[in-house]
Amino acid sequence: MPKLGLNIDKYLRTQVLPTVWCPGCGNGNIVEGLATAFSRMEVDPTRVVVVGGIGCSGRTPFYVQTNAMHTTHGRALAYATGLKMAQPDLTVVVTAGDGDALAIGGNHFIHAARRNIDLTVLLYNNGIYGMTGGQRGPTTPFGSRTTTSLAGNIERTFDTVEIAMAAGATYVARTTTFDMQEIPLRIQEAMAHPGFAVVEILTQCPTYYGSLNQLGDASDMLIWQRDLTDGVPVKMLNREELLGPLRTGVFRNEKVTEFTQAYSDLCSQVGGNYGHN
Amino acid sequence: MNPEPNKNNQKLVMGNEAVAMGAIAAGCDFFAGYPITPATEILEEMSKMLPPRGGVFLQMEDELSAIAAVIGAAWGGSISMTATSGPGFSLMQENLGYASITQTPCVVVDCQRGGPSTGLPKLASQGDVMQARFGSHGDRPTLVITASSVNDCYESTVFAFKMSQKHRMPVILLIDGVIGHIREPVELPPAPPPRKATFPKIDADSPRFGDAPFVPFGHGPVTVVTGLAHQSNGLAETQKGSHTEQMIRTTIENICRDPEIIDSWALKYQLDDADVAIVAYGITARSAREAADLLRADGIKAGLLDLKILWPFPNEILRELAGKVAAIIVPELNLGQMVLPLKAAVGGRVVVHSLNRADGTLLTPNDIAEFAAKQLNSIEERTHA
Structure with a gap:
């Protein structure tokens, strides 16, 4: 990728390309961002596991040339928690969609955040269930049309950033697939952060969300994303400012005792040696 | 030593x-x-x-x-x-x-x-x-x-x-x-x-x-x-x-x-000369072992096949047993579950009686022995009729 000055092919599982994703899907931008972050950090692919759930986002582990675990719907974080605890010196990145992480897997999301276990979560938010053909999800904007809300969505919308912060995540950021240069930066920060790190990435689904809501093609939707977000990255905002649901930037970056470290300390207290393989 | x-x-x-x-x-x-x-x-x-x-x-x-x-x-x-x-x-x-x-x-x-x-x-x-x-x-x-x-x-x-x-x-x-x-x-x-x-x-x-x-x-x-x-x-x-x-x-x-x-797969208890076999597992096998003793004390040659592994089901062991005994008694703390693969395995070559209880109470040795004796009597009655 010349514009980033890096060869990211090393971190792509090229033999399984093309992806299952539709033309114009934003998920490819996120994969590029992830591979770019891996490349800049020069990670050892055998020491990284990308864990995915079910849905469009859950396919990400197949496309990056690291260890890959494609799990069950909603449970990626629970699998990742066991994996990280078993081998704490592995780098574990979880890719989950809005439906996967906030509907069927909402409970695991808040509890993994509460533990502050050292996982990096890339939460792909396209506001819809893409893999099953465009149904309403927990982040579908109020009033939007989906195949299960053709007359408009009457349910209120989850704010990923608010939930992550309330549940105790210690690094919380939001970006969009419009902000191509920002995605790898946020992923690098999240991976370097010792604790539960959430990067919500707004990503376009022109096939379902776009067409059902007359938002045009992929490039029109990228402009729509730019206009929805204020374009001003935030460092820290007060609570009232945070209520604007589509601000981007880093909302929290705090050092709080990380869970595998707390567990290691607990073992030491009772005479155990929590193995780092 | x-x-x-x-x-x-x-x-x-x-x-x-x-x-x-x-x-x-x-x-x-x-x-x-x-x-x-x-x-x-x-x-x-x-x-x-x-x-x-x-x-x-x-x-x-x-x-x-x-x-x-x-x-x-x-x-x-x-x-x-x-x-x-x-x-x-x-x-x-x-x-x-x-x-x-x-x-x-x-x-x-x-x-x-x-x-x-x-x-x-x-x-x-x-x-x-x-x-x-x-x-x-x-x-x-x-x-x-x-x-x-x-x-x-x-x-x-x-x-x-x-x-x-x-x-x-x-x-x-x-x-x-x-x-x-x-x-x-x-x-x-x-x-x-x-x-x-x-x-x-x-x-x-x-x-x-x-x-x-x-x-x-x-x-x-x-x-x-x-x-x-x-x-x-x-x-x-x-x-x-x-x-x-x-x-x-x-x-x-x-x-x-x-x-x-x-x-x-299964433990055999007093099955060599048995006329009736109790096939049981888990907590019920424990009662069944004593039931076999009670039946023997009453002159009925009973034995137990205690299933230690339920799945895969030991079809061969059951087929062999079916050729040796006159009846099989299957006590279970459910409404009749393992009796289903058992019946499939024995294929009608032996009478199978299911004894079931699903109210949280255990089947006692007496419950199983009495049930077995009753079933055997009814077989005898039919045979002599």
């Missing part, structure tokens, strides 16, 4: 504690669970035993995440386990299927309670024997082991871990609220020192699934794991499922041919 059993070395141990001790003896270094009656003591024991050994104990937010963490930990190189009861076992079914299709070694203990739903939390049941086999969607290999004493709880747990690693699959140990909570004097070996699991070396091109050895993440080259149908290299293959079908068939064949499974 066989030393005389030294009663001073015996301790009063609860069934659930013996499961935890067996797990530690088998090298278990990861437990994730969620509190549930009547299995909670396993969770509590593991929370005490694992941290001083440097092992991982995790109390998760539900049973869905408990089994998921166990599978994740296995792929992190741990020897892992969870324990639950009926409601939690129901929640685990989807991820148990994931463990099957990804050929992940792990152990799941179901300390059964009366069902359906919340049912009879503290009481004994054998209502999950079919769920243990068929609870997860799709076909999969299953290995389901039982226990009918505290000592069994220990040994069956050790065996469950051994088989899960040998055949790289989830193994289910089915006990129940009474076996889990009963205390018996047993002499169990001290816990071995902690040890790290070791795995074979493989190349980047080596197959990861099918007949390949289990090599977790971080112990070799990059590996892809998916719950989708996949090739032996791990990559998804969703247009045809032949690799996955073959993996399932091979695992089932391997289990059924394994001499350790064949030797452990």
